[in-house]
Amino acid sequence: MKIFGKNEKSSRQTAKERLQVVLIHDRARISPELMEHLRDDIIRVISNYMEINRKDMELSLANDENSVALVANIPVNRLKHGGV
Amino acid sequence: MSEVIVITSGKGGVGKTTTTANLGAGLAIAGKRVALIDVDTGLRNLDLLLGLENRIMYDLIDVTEGRQPYKKALVKHKKFSSLYLLPTSQVKDKSAVRPEQLIKLCEEMRPEFDYILIDCPAGIEQGFATAIAAADCAIVVTMPEISAVRDADKIIGELGRADKNNIKLIVNRIRPQMVEKGDMLDMEDINDLLSIECIGQVPDDELVIKATNDGKPVITMEKSMAGQAYRNIVRRIFGEQVPFMTFPKEGFFGRLKKAFGL
Ligand SMILES: Nc1ncnc2c1ncn2[C@@H]1O[C@H](COP(=O)(O)OP(=O)(O)OP(=O)(O)O)[C@@H](O)[C@H]1O
Ligand SMILES: [Mg+2]
Numbered sequence: 370m371k372i373f374g375k376n377e378k379s380s381r382q383t384a385k386e387r388l389q390v391v392l393i394h395d396r397a398r399i400s401p402e403l404m405e406h407l408r409d410d411i412i413r414v415i416s417n418y419m420e421i422n423r424k425d426m427e428l429s430l431a432n433d434e435n436s437v438a439l440v441a442n443i444p445v446n447r448l449k450h451g452g453v
Numbered sequence: 454m455s456e457v458i459v460i461t462s463g464k465g466g467v468g469k470t471t472t473t474a475n476l477g478a479g480l481a482i483a484g485k486r487v488a489l490i491d492v493d494t495g496l497r498n499l500d501l502l503l504g505l506e507n508r509i510m511y512d513l514i515d516v517t518e519g520r521q522p523y524k525k526a527l528v529k530h531k532k533f534s535s536l537y538l539l540p541t542s543q544v545k546d547k548s549a550v551r552p553e554q555l556i557k558l559c560e561e562m563r564p565e566f567d568y569i570l571i572d573c574p575a576g577i578e579q580g581f582a583t584a585i586a587a588a589d590c591a592i593v594v595t596m597p598e599i600s601a602v603r604d605a606d607k608i609i610g611e612l613g614r615a616d617k618n619n620i621k622l623i624v625n626r627i628r629p630q631m632v633e634k635g636d637m638l639d640m641e642d643i644n645d646l647l648s649i650e651c652i653g654q655v656p657d658d659e660l661v662i663k664a665t666n667d668g669k670p671v672i673t674m675e676k677s678m679a680g681q682a683y684r685n686i687v688r689r690i691f692g693e694q695v696p697f698m699t700f701p702k703e704g705f706f707g708r709l710k711k712a713f714g715l
Binding site for chain 2: 388
């Protein structure tokens with residue numbers, strides 16, 4: 370155990386880590402149009418491999434405290450023949 | 454071939470006007486024909502930093518409204534004969550100049566100048582859209598401070614949305630002793646965070662304030678660290694590879710320890 374508490378993170382490191390997180394959140398504020406484009410692109414790519422239910426597809430950005438995730442829920446109707 | 458460069462930031466007061474004045478002077482000292490356009494409508498400052506406040510006859514709005522040709526509104530610098538200022542108006546309305554007006558003006562000015570630097574207002578309102586409209590590239594000024602870096606990221610996003618993808622970064626007011634102690638972000642940290650190429654790091658320097666008092670850009674002060682940083686940036690604008698300055702890393706005690714082999 371350190372008596373003089375020199376083990377603490379430097380304030381520079383704290384600033385950097387906080388910024389890393391906040392910038393991810395700031396940048397994740399994607400416009401609805403961009404989200405629409407992303408959705409169309411994903412559908413196009415996945416449709417090469419399987420038939421999907423576009424109507425019930427869900428696509429969103431999930432924020433939690435330390436990260437941002439792109440979450441997609443895409444119901445598959447059936448796989449294409451000759452796939453894989 | 455002329456280049457139009459907008460000097461912008463997210464957060465206010467980080468050093469846009471100081472940067473514009475110094476790079477303008479530096480480019481002019483290098484023999485380039487330079488025009489500075491102050492677009493921070495209602496908050497005229499660039500004239501003061503250059504010591505030109507008593508020579509203004511007409512302003513940007515006189516030009517964009519067609520009341521005067523731009524050549525009549527330009528103020529020629531006393532000392533740097535190829536440096537000109539197009540001062541902003543003191544009226545308050547930030548939307549007084551429209552983006553298309555500034556584009557037209559810059560098109561008209563391009564043949565006469567090697568560099569046109571545009572001093573942008575802080576923030577992302579109409580004034581920002583006008584200031585960036587004519588630019589070929591942007592210099593984003595920030596400070597090693599958490600909110601200034603965050604706001605810089607916002608502005609970089611806005612520039613991208615406006616299809617301005619040639620962006621460079623200047624980190625202003627670095628305090629080497631604080632960086633050394635681990636109490637301040639350094640240029641590399643900010644580079645990492647923003648993923649934008651850095652063309653300069655300018656130390657916090659009392660001489661900047663003195664220079665402002667005198668209306669003489671600090672870049673002309675031989676002994677100033679900030680002046681040296683600006684001189685380096687000018688060379689980088691010309692495409693030279695200039696190593697980043699290393700600040701005296703150790704304080705007095707560090708040197709003392711070394712002297713005694715501790
Ligand atoms: N490297 C530096 N060292 C010391 N002081 C500085 C430095 N750079 C800028 N300053 C000081 O910081 C203040 C703000 O600078 P400046 O006016 O250039 O910022 P700005 O971004 O143009 O502000 P605004 O957003 O209001 O237009 C001024 O008082 C200036 O002298
Ligand atoms: Mg300013």
